Amino acid sequence: MKNQNNILEDKNLNVQQKLDELKNEYKTTPELLGDLCSPNDPTNTEKLEKIGGPQGIAKTLQTNLRNGLPHEDLKKNVDERKLYFGENKFKEPEFKDFWELFKDTFNNPTLKILIFSAIISLILGATVEDPKAGWAEGTAILIAVLIVSFVTAIKDHQKGMQFREFNKIRNNTRCMVIREKLYGKYEIEGVKQAISIHDIVVGDIVSLDPGSKVPADGILYRAYGLKTNESFLTGKSDEVRKTPNEDCWMMSGTVVTQGEGTYIVTAVGKHSQYGKIMEKAIGKEDINTPLQDKLEIMADQIGKLGLYSALLTVIVLLIKWGFKLYGRINEGQNFEFHDLVEITNAIIIGITIVVVAVPEGLPVAVTISLAYSMKKMLQDNNLVRKFESCETMGNVTTICSGKTGTLTKNQMNAVEGYFFGKKYDAQPNKKNLNPMYYQLLIKNIAVNSRAYLQYNKSNQKNRIFGSQIEGALLLLLLEKWKEDYESIRKKHHNENSFVQSIPFSSKRKRMSTIFEEENGNYLVFCNGASEIILDKCSHYINDDQETILDSQAHENFFKGINKMASSGLRTICLTYRRVDSNTCDERWVKNIDEIEKDLTLLSIVGIKDPVREEVPKAVKESQNAGVTVRMVTGDNIETAKHIAKECGILKEDGIAIEGFKFRNMKTEEKKKMIPKLQVLARxxxxxxxxxxxxLKEMGEVVSVTGDGTNDVAALKHAHVGLSMGIAGTYVAKEASDIVILDDNFQSIVLTIMWGRSVYDNIRKFLQFQLTVNVVALITSFLAAVFGQGMPLKAVQLLWVNLIMDTLAALALGTEPPTRDLLKRAPYKKSSPLLNGIMKRNIAAQSVFQLIVLLLILQFGGKFFDLNPLDAQDKLHLDCIVFNTFVLMQVFNEINCRKINDEPNIFKGIFNNWIFCGFWIGIILIQVIVVEFGGSFFSTVHLNAFEWGVSSFLGFLSIPLGFFFRLIPATSD
Structure with a gap:
């Protein structure tokens, strides 16, 4: 032990020595840098000037504002920075440990009364009733309560661990940093790369785009039209314009709404502004879903019914005890302490009935089913951010899906187009292009873009990061024309020439970049949707010279655009314009529309984005499931129609319309058209x-996809918002309910299947539990009323409660989904939890079980050759009743796997090993309880004949269930 302590001390000493070394190396502290971005602190500017501005910070942190962290010993460098400045991670919500949860289970008033009564029973039984064995029942009840509490604590603990795991996945977003890097055959300085926000370190250079989250505090030193929303920190909802000279404080947790920028990280994790707030405001997430709320109401109603039944049972038992006592007193006998045992037993039975009747397993079953489904959905590339969305997705009636990356592969290639007025049916050779205008074209592609490429050595291909359309043009530049776009971009992306960048938005359908040329004038590059940009052009390059774009040329280009679009190509116009210095006010354009006109057309490029092979089948499955799929895209209508037909979305009688036409229609006209609307383009x-x-006003349950900042309103407004994990911005993901990690429409269909599975699994469990409740309550009450004694003892009822609330919830709540779920229409919003089919099944199985149990109680003595008047034989008969009751529930659990009158209840049973495992486990435990429970469980040994009869009666639930399903019942 002493040696171990010495080792620990040495380790701590080594860490401290390293920290001291790093402190001397950086000559600053995490706390000092963390205070640089304090909001509303007037001394921030003085602190920044004292340290030497961004350049001084970079020097202190031994990084480079242009190239980022040095490539040499990068891992060691990052590890040291994490050790000294801290990691970019935040304190997690506190979850109770297992023993705290275990103690919390005893706060239930019903359990407290049951424990108190069991202790009284134990004392009276051991001292008055039977000094040798009278203690057994009270002790057994206490042990049963401990087991139930232990299992409940395990469930709650696992639930907490699962939520913690999902929070980690949900919060682990990615951001863009600039670090020195070598890739492929090109040696590039300061290459952008996507990393986890948890891997950000102090000294990193972070690149920001519209919709991205600021991952750590820092100082801005380059910005182009950058605006952020800081409401999370300051409470002000107005967008804040950020510039290196005025407001350069970048605070973690804020969101970029416009423009782009680059900043150096000064504080991460607990030292950042976001981290400081999280330290104070950390809290546990509310996890209740609408279905849980419904089930809690139902559980409350059933619990009240159980309470009334328990009170009636106790009253009946006490009345009978009173008459019995009265008769004894009339016969001259005195009151004995033994009489207290009967009172205590009556109270225990009543309380146990309440414990059994209260179906606390219903909300738990939702949690189990959701947790299981969410884990499996993650494997299917669906990250559920809001639990209720998993349920809602099962009842979705319409999906408004985007096109690019969702229905198509998002693997774009420039395949044909017009270059300097001439049509090429394939990528042209640069030798055939006019050198002067060729330089303008490659400059346009390189600098009017935010995408970049990274070479993958394993497959020897370049991977696109950012806009796939921009990436397709970069691939044309790099792979076909062998031009180094990075060097072109860096030559112009500098403070001397760069003026302004207006990023692409789904509203404007274009993007522009403005540069100052050496002569003091400005060069504008404007690219975007072909038919929109073409209308802004006044000239085009023709025969190697700039020519006026007359109506005939405009019509020819427009026909060419439509022809390419009709074959499924996306078309993009690349243009330029030179303007004089008077157009810009202090190197800033206030009215960009004045710049984006009188453009000169350089090229119209047709870009192919093939449909995913699996999408037509997935669309067909959605339609068979009663879900209408609509394409909502910013693309040209001809391109959209071609892809929609290829996917199976646009039918012969379907309507495809452009956004501006839809926008100008009256509301009533829109509502009349919407049932046939299948494509909304541009x-x-x-x-x-x-x-x-x-769609919501028309009663539809709507799901919508989105990936950009402008999609936030629709994502929030839909019943279920689906953001794209690859192409989606941080803002879109935060606004969504589910993140589709692979951007694939097929994954969206899987969310429908899982959503329906969750809802059906809860109904399966509900059908099972209510049958057990009804039979247990009525049997206990009738037996008490008609003087049969209590065939189901308190400890046996607690075992039954364990079967209902925990084991059955796990078995039925984890049934995997099948494709059959996509062969029916979604449930209506007004559909009750208990439909006609379920009510019929519950009623029929309950009547059957009650008849069996009452027949055994009434005639079992003769059938099994037992004398009910003999205490031991009565115990034996009650054990048969208990065993038959449990086995009927076990076999009925198989019936409950199907709730829509499916003929084959065994279909897919072996695909759910959890169900099979728990089903077999319950039977094995039942055998142990009956054969070895003895006085603890009030059970005795049953012979083979008695086991055979109990098993046969239990098995009858299955064939009778088949005949019950022939009885007509409504599904609503």
Missing amino acids: SSPEDKYDLVTL
């Missing part, structure tokens, strides 16, 4: 929001 964010609103 749509704006407002069009998508309007469509979602109208």
Whole structure:
């Protein structure tokens, strides 16, 4: 032990020595840098000037504002920074440990009364009733309560661990940093790369785009039209313009709404502004879902019914005890302490009935089913951010899906187009292009873009990061024309020439970049949707010279655009314009529309994005499931129609319409058209929001996909918002309910299947538990009323309660989904939890079980050759009743696997090893309880004949269930 302590001390000493070394190396502290970005602190500017501005910070932190952290010994460098400045992780919500949860289970008033009564029973039984064995029942009840509490604590602990795991996955987003890096055959300085926000370190150079989250505190030193939303920190909802000279404080947790920028990280984790707030405001997430709320109401109602039944049972038992005592007193006998045992037993039975009747397993079953489904959905590339969305997705009636990356592969390639007025049916050779205008074209592609490529050595291909359309043009530049786009970009992306960048948005359908040339004038590059940009052009390059774009040329280009679009190609116009210095006010354009006109057309490029092979089948499955799929896209209508037909979305009688036409229609006209609307092209964010609103008003349950900042309103407004994990911005993901990690429509269909599975699994459990409740309550009450004694003892009822609330919830709540779920229409929003089919099944099985149990109680003595008047034989008969009751529940659990009158209840049973394991486990434990429970469980040894009869009666639940399903019942 002493040696171990010495080792620990040495380790701590080594860490401290390293920290001292790093402190001397950096000559600053995490706390000092953490205070640089304090909001509303007037001394921030003085602190920044004292340290030497961004350049001084970079020097102190031994990084480079242009290239980022040095490539040499990068891992060691990052590890040291994490050790000294801290990691970019935050304190997690506190979850109770297992023993705290175990202690919390005893706060239940019913359990407290049951424990108190059991202790009284134990004392009276051991001292008055039977000094040798009278203690057994009270002790058995206490042990049963401990087991139930232990299992409940395990469930709650696992639930907490699962939520913690999902929070980690949900909060682990990615961001763009600039670090020195070598890739492929090109040696590039300061290459952008996507890393986890948890891997950000002090000294990193972070690149920001619209919709991205600021991952750590820092100082901005380059910005182009950058604005952020800081409401999370400051409470002010107004967008804040960020510039290196005025407001350069970048605070973690804020969101970029416009523009782009680059900043150096000064504080991470607990030292950042977000971290400081999280330290104070950390809390546990509310996990209740609408279905849980419904079930809690139902559980409360059933619990009240159980309470009334328990009170009636206790009253009947006490009345009978009173008459019995009265008769004895009339016969001259005195009151004995033994009489207290009967009172205590009556109270224990009543309380146990309440414990059994209160179906606390219903909300638990939702949690189990959701946790299981969410874990499995993650394997299917669906990250559920809001638990209720998993349920809602099962009842979705319409999906408004985007096109790019969702229905298509998002693997774009420039395949044909017009270059300097001439049509090429394939990528042109640069030798055939005019050198002067070729330089303008490659400069346009390189600098009017935020995408970048990274070479993958394993498959020897370049991977696109950012816009796939921009990436397709970069691939044309790099792979076909062998041009180094990075060196071109860096040459112009500097403070001397760069003026302004207006990023692409789904509303504008274009993007622009403005540079100052050496002569003091400005060069504008504007690229975007072909038919929109073409209308802004006044000239084009023709025969190697700039020519006026007359109506005939405009019509020819427009026909070419439509022809390419009709074959499924996305088309993009690349243009330029030179303007004089008077157009810009202090190197800033206030009215960009004045710049984006009188453009000169350089090229119209046709970009191919093939449909995913699996999408037509997935669309067909959705339609068979009663879900209408609509394509809502910003693409040209001809491109959209071609892809929609290829996917199976656009039918012969379907309507495809452009956003501006939809926008100008009256509300009533829209509602009449919407049932046949299948494609909405060239749509704006407002069009998508309007469509979602109208669909909701028409009673549809709407799911909508989105990936950009402009999609936030529609994502929030829909019943279920689906963001894209690859192409989606941070803002879109935060606004969504589910993140589709692979951006694939097929994964969206799987969310429908899982959503329906969750809902059905809860109903399966509900059908099972209510049958047990009804039979247990009525049997106990009738036996007490008609003088049969209590065939189901308190400890036996607690075992039954364990079967209902925990084991059955796990078995039925984890049934995996099948494709059969996609062969029926979604449930209506007004559909009750208990439909006609379920009510019929519960009633029929309950009547059958009650008849069997009452027949055994009434005639079992003769059938099994037992004398009910003999105490031992009565115990034996009660054990048969208990065993038959449990086995009927076990076999009925198989019936409950199906709730929609499916003929084959065994279909897929072996695909759920959890169900099979628990089903076999319950039987094995039942055998142990009956054969070895003895006085603890009030059971005796049963012979083979008695086991055979109990098993046969239990098995009868299955064939009778088949005949019960022939009785007509409504599914609503």
